[in-house]
Amino acid sequence: MRPPVIEEDLKNIVAALENGVAPLKGRQIFLTGGTGFLGKWLTDSFLYLNKAVGLEARLTILSRDPRAFLACHPWLKAEPSLAFVQGDIRDFVFPPGKHDFIVHGATAASAKLEQERPEEMYSVITEGTRHLLEFTRHCAAERLLYISSGAVYGPQPPTLSQVPETYEGVPATAYGKGKRLSEQLCLDAAAGRFACVIARPFAFVGPYLPLDAHFAIGNFIRDCLEHRTLAIQGDGTPLRSYQYAADMAVWLWTLLLRGEPARAYNVGSDDAISILDVARLVRACAGTRNDIVVHGKRAEGALPVRYVPSVDRAREELALGQHQSLADAICRTITWHCQSRARCSGLDSTPKS
Numbered sequence: 001m002r003p004p005v006i007e008e009d010l011k012n013i014v015a016a017l018e019n020g021v022a023p024l025k026g027r028q029i030f031l032t033g034g035t036g037f038l039g040k041w042l043t044d045s046f047l048y049l050n051k052a053v054g055l056e057a058r059l060t061i062l063s064r065d066p067r068a069f070l071a072c073h074p075w076l077k078a079e080p081s082l083a084f085v086q087g088d089i090r091d092f093v094f095p096p097g098k099h100d101f102i103v104h105g106a107t108a109a110s111a112k113l114e115q116e117r118p119e120e121m122y123s124v125i126t127e128g129t130r131h132l133l134e135f136t137r138h139c140a141a142e143r144l145l146y147i148s149s150g151a152v153y154g155p156q157p158p159t160l161s162q163v164p165e166t167y168e169g170v171p172a173t174a175y176g177k178g179k180r181l182s183e184q185l186c187l188d189a190a191a192g193r194f195a196c197v198i199a200r201p202f203a204f205v206g207p208y209l210p211l212d213a214h215f216a217i218g219n220f221i222r223d224c225l226e227h228r229t230l231a232i233q234g235d236g237t238p239l240r241s242y243q244y245a246a247d248m249a250v251w252l253w254t255l256l257l258r259g260e261p262a263r264a265y266n267v268g269s270d271d272a273i274s275i276l277d278v279a280r281l282v283r284a285c286a287g288t289r290n291d292i293v294v295h296g297k298r299a300e301g302a303l304p305v306r307y308v309p310s311v312d313r314a315r316e317e318l319a320l321g322q323h324q325s326l327a328d329a330i331c332r333t334i335t336w337h338c339q340s341r342a343r344c345s346g347l348d349s350t351p352k353s
Contacts, residue, residue: 002044003207003336003339003340004339005207005332005335005336005339006044006207006336009206009207009245009246009332010044010045010048010246011048012246012323013045013048013049013246013249013250014048014049014052014053016250016323017045017049017250017253017254018049018052018053020254020257020258021049021053021055021253021257023257024049024055024057024101024257025055025056025057026055026056026057027055027057027058027100027101028057028058028060028097028098028099028100028101029046029057029058029059029060029099029100029101029102029103030059030060030062030095030099030101030102030103030135030139030141031043031059031060031061031062031102031103031105032061032062032089032102032103032104032105032106032128032132033062033103033104033105033106033107033147034059034061034062034063034105035061035063035069036105036107037204037208037209037210037245038105038147038201038248038252039061039105040208041206041208041245041246041248041249041252042103042105042249042252042253043059043061043076043082044249045249045253046059046081047059047079047081047082049253050081056081057081058081058082058083059081059082059083060082060083060084060085060095060099061082061083061084061085062084062085062087062089062092062106063084063085063086064086064087064088065086066084066085066086069084070084088128089106089124089128089131089132090123090124090127090128090131091131092131092135094134094135094138094139097139098139098140098141099139099141100141100142100143101141101142101143101144101145101256102132102135102136102139102141102143102144102145103144103145103147103252103256104129104132104144104145104146104147104186105147106124106128106132107124107125107128107147107149107175107179114173114174114175118173118174119174121174121175121178122174122175122177122178124178125175125178125179125181125182126178126181126182126185129146129182129185129186130185133185133186133189136189136194137189137193141194142194142195143194143195143196143197143256143257143261144186144190144194144195144196144197145196145197145198145199145252145255145256145259146182146183146186146196146197146198146199147199147201147252148179148180148182148183148198148199148200148201148264149175149176149179149200149201150163150200150201150202150266150268150307150309151171151173151175151176151179152169152171152176152179152180152183152200153167153168153169153171153176154169154170154171154172154176155169155172155305156169156305156306156307156308157306158303158304158305158306159303160306161272161306161308162270162272162308162309162310162311163266163306163308163309163310164266164309164310164312164313165200165263165264165265165266165310165313183198183264186198187262190261190262191262195261195262196261196262197255197256197259197260197261197262197263197265198263198264198265199251199252199255199259199264199265199267200264200265200266200267200309201248201267201268202241202243202266202267202268202269202307202308202309203215203217203240203241203242203243203268203307204242204243204244204245204248204268205217205218205242205243205244205245205326205329205330205333206244206245206246206248206329206332206333206336207245207332207333207336207337207340208245209221209245209333211225211337216232216240216275216278216279217240217242217278217282217330220278220279220282220283221282221286221330221333221334221337223290224282224283224286224288224290224334225286225334225337225338227288227290228290229290229291229292229293230279230282230283230290230291230292230293231293231295232275232276232279232292232293232294232295232296233295233296234275234294234295234296235294235296235297235298235299236274236275236276236279236294236296236298237274237275237276237298237302237304237305238274238275238304238305238306238307239272239273239274239275239304239305239306239307239308240272240273240274240275240278240307240308241268241269241270241271241272241273241307241308241309242268242269242273242278242326242329243267243268243269243322243329244322244323244324244328244329244332245329246323246324247321247322247323247324248267248268250320250323251265251267251314251320252267254318254320255267255314255318258318259318260317265313265314265317265318266309266310266311266313266314267309267311267314268309268311269309269311269322269326270308270309270310270311270312271322271326272306272308273326274304276292276294279292280292281326281327281330282330282334284327285327285330285331285334286334
């Protein structure tokens with residue numbers, strides 16, 4: 001059984017999508033990156049939609065180690081609509097049969113890999129995309145959703161409040177450069193053959209978000225749960241925005257099914273908040289009194305660094321929106337971690353309010 005907060009989220013996802021998922025009826029979907037944060041939400045929401053709406057669809061997930069993933073998620077072994085293919089995104093053996101829809105989200109989104117082996121990061125993204133596109137042609141897919149990243153824009157000018165899809169920019173990392181090239185590879189391969197839609201995710205919060213990775217909001221939640229000091233290495237002024245994971249899942253399914261082919265859509269929230277205020281909000285949601293220490297010093301007259309998308313295109317073309325405030329999203333994430341820890345330990349563990 002899922003923790004209650006996930007169960008409620010999945011019901012909300014069904015309510016948001018059930019009138020628009022008829023194209024999935026009886027279809028085969030292939031997902032790469034299905035064991036990561038975004039992929040877990042797509043997998044969970046697929047399984048719930050499949051049963052709630054009676055889609056009779058099947059989902060196949062590419063994973064380098066399906067046995068390890070299933071060992072951590074044993075309830076998935078009994079799902080008849082779910083299958084796994086073992087392999088690396090760069091050279092996996094094509095499974096037989098036709099796959100109608102493909103979601104390509106496999107990426108080594110690791111700050112450590114970016115810093116220590118940027119060439120490997122670039123290879124996983126670009127060579128993996130080339131191999132996936134060969135499979136897309138091989139299995140005669142109708143639609144491909146490529147999950148790119150807001151990193152393709154490079155550093156956002158501090159005078160640009162929200163970055164739109166039309167902003168060219170120059171990616172500054174191997175990750176961003178790889179995503180940028182892969183977008184073009186997808187568009188070139190799709191021309192006249194299949195429909196390709198591009199999603200550019202920004203920042204998120206929600207169940208399944210790792211608390212020990214390079215995500216500041218996840219680190220703050222971890223520190224509150226463990227009653228540790230919330231440490232900010234910079235000056236606390238950079239501006240970010242966060243979308244709740246359940247909303248993200250609704251957006252990604254909508255882009256796969258209804259996004260305009262050969263078009264990119266930002267995925268995220270356009271409500272900016274400073275890193276320091278994120279730390280304060282997480283602490284308030286957790287109901288703790290952790291110290292917050294800002295190690296950096298703000299440069300006099302410097303404008304804050306920004307990483308905030310414009311989501312007007314998704315809002316106006318596809319009627320997509322945010323259904324959870326950031327405070328609610330953080331509270332639900334904390335609740336999920338407490339419920340998950342309680343399920344593992346057999347103890348009652350609830351957040352302070």
